Amino acid sequence: MAQMHENLKFRYTLEDVVDMFVDDIIPAICVTDAFQRLKGISFLGAVERTKKHSGLRHNRFNHSIGVALLAQRYALTMEFSQAERIRVVVAALLHDIGHAPLSHSIEPLFAEKFGLNHHIATEKILQGKIALGRNLYEELLKNSLDIDFLINLMSGEDKSKFGRIFSSPINVDTIEAIWRGGSYVRKQFFNPVEVLDAFIAGNFSSGSVVDRFWNEKNSFYSLMIYSKEGVAADYWARVRVWESDKKLVPDDFYLTEKHFLSKYPADFSDKIQPTLVDIKVRNFEVDDSVDVPCYDALSTRYKIVKSKRSVLLDPPAKKEENHIQPSFFET
Template identity: 35%
Template sequence: MASRAFRRLKGVRFLGGIDYVLVRSPNGSRARYSRYEHSVGVACLAALHADLRDLSPEDRRLSCAAALLHDIGHAPLSHSLEPVFIEHFGLGHHRATEEIIYGRVAIGREISSLIREHGVDADRLVALIGGKDDRFDGFFAGPINFDTIEGILRTHSYARNSVATPDPQAVVRASVRRAGDVDRQLVDAFWGFKHLVYTQLINAELGVLADAACQQSMRDNIVSFTRDDYFTDEAAAFRKMPGLRELLVRRDFGAEAANRLGRSIAFRRRSFFIDEDTDFFSRQDRDRYKQSKTGQILKIRDDRRPKTTNLNRDLFDEDAIST
């Protein structure tokens, strides 16, 4: 956590472009959430799970390291800019995470050295973060995972509604325990919150416009960017995209962004639902907690008001970029 690479996450807002749009002072504070805070929260859930399962010191170290480092490869503005970094530099957060953990980039050498020093296997770490390892009750690879539990419930705190946000630790305990209907109802409710967050925030019109505005600004200023900019923070990125931050924090952002973009925006809407035919207590979470992905178009109308329409086909591949 004291490393330069991890401290960089303090300068990467948790929700990317929409974070600047949603609320000027979220949660009664002048500070917005960052990927740093989220990563610490995920590590706390991994530590709780290690206690509940009485993991060996080796497994505890591996799980907590993976939790802390799962977002280490996020770009400035996170998923809002990642598609452009992929287009021009072939670099997304999965590859960037590997480069940092293996010390292939300068900012990652300190972390790579620490991993070796404390006996954490880098290959196992990368596999766990990448969802290729089902150990630890599927909390890294399954739909009910540390990252999603912490991230979705943190994101829900941005929404303006009267529904109380569940305690992330309670969701982890219920998912591990699965002792009765109370546990089932809590984990099911969490999955419902994920649908709510995507519907009201991430895939809502402001969320789509925020991502599109960020991506257009980077493309317009791409000559100023290099591959190394992926490993900087948002203050540095904004200096290379004049006017973007000012646009994102405008009170009339929606109308102004629609006016500047002036085109139809393709995006993927994700919906989350529960297959009640799969028993919660059988722990077949991939079969019970499902999602669908629908290609849609956000059309900017003549009056510069956005309107969303469905598509008959999915415009996107199946490699979802998750929160």
């Protein structure tokens, strides 16, 4: 088996995809309109734009390919049949296909106004119910893929050997995401393939690479998602839409960020004042007193502890250098 960590990259070309995947359907999906759109959807939404970090910007396109590579390694290691492997890898590749511009930063506005979220959008795209998903839908049908089965895998409802890499706390989406996130702080926390291989082998002993991964996930969320800068970026992204004289419509969900930000320019009123924002926080903790006898018990060791806190945010400044999100107001 190829050493996949050597192949995991921050950015992929179509040539990379052809070389790195064993099934022809993967490159075919990568050139569809819906998947190409992910090049214009940032990996962390507005949080992506908070700091320069290492100078890298990530998108859902590259993240999705990385997740699919990990899923392929899983399927090959588990010796799935070709049909089984294709279903698992395609589900991994398409798990983010329905994300809105600025992802989770803006999605709450669509959910509140239209009842629309990325799960619903994913179904509409995969089922060809909107124009954006038409050629992807046709590609899936051409390869006799059960779309409902793919959706069930992505949802985390399938707890079988096929679905556990989506439903488990230790899943291919999160492994790739936290590995990719290390670039923001100029540090690669761990080898993602080692985490996946430990997951497959059931190595959840104290001090294992899976323990380290879970601890680093907690650090990443603290440094990026729940930092004052990260919370501010999410909040002011929503204000950008609230303050606009343009009306939010459901079709905006399927725009790229370039077109979305052009529609909602950052024209903030001087009347905006410092704002106290309540946020929901998740901490990721390892309970070292718990042994894991089976995959279904992973959540007893790798725990998610929820809490709430308030953050005081200053109004954003459009041009101030080194402000919390210096590039956020540029289209």
